[in-house]
Amino acid sequence: MSVSVIRRIASPKKALTAAAVAAATAGMALSAAPAQAATPASASSAQAIAHKMIPDARQFNAFSQIVQRESGWNPSATNASSGAYGLVQALPGSKMASAGADWKTNPATQIKWGLDYMNSRYGSPAKAWAFWQANHWY
Structure with missing residues (x-):
């Protein structure tokens, strides 16, 4: 195995940086995924809580x-780039x-x-979702 192959394998951070530079050069953006995926139980639990708090089907959806x-x-997702939580x-x-607290x-x-x-900034979750669909952020 050549030294350059070993360096590429041993340095994933450099490979990711190179990929980001290549993507930026091509006019693409790499987005950070949440720090960890929710377990099915925690996701369904959070969804059940939200459903109780937002009884209107359109607004809940x-x-x-x-x-x-x-x-x-x-609920513990952290964006590695921005720190959003x-x-x-x-x-x-x-x-x-x-x-x-x-x-x-x-x-x-x-x-x-x-x-x-969502209610104070957009008027409702449905209006926040419409904004999200147009801008891919809210």
Whole structure:
């Protein structure tokens, strides 16, 4: 095995950097995935909590679409690039403290904060989802 092959295998960080530079040169963007995927149990639990908090089917579905894309329903998802945190990817995550001191670990607190944010900024989760669809962020 040549030294250059060993270096490429031993240096995934350099390979990722090279891929990012190549993508940027081609006009593409690499996006960071949430830090870890939600377990099916935690995702379904967070979804059940949200469903109770958002009884209107249209608004729940819009909220769910955003959360699925932002965090995969993982309440501890952290964006490695920006530091955005939680189900709704608040930036900084500590903003969610306004909804409860347990914002880091309680999906209900994160959902409450996210719902309040969507309602105050966009008027509803459905309007936030329409914005997300047009811009791929909200």
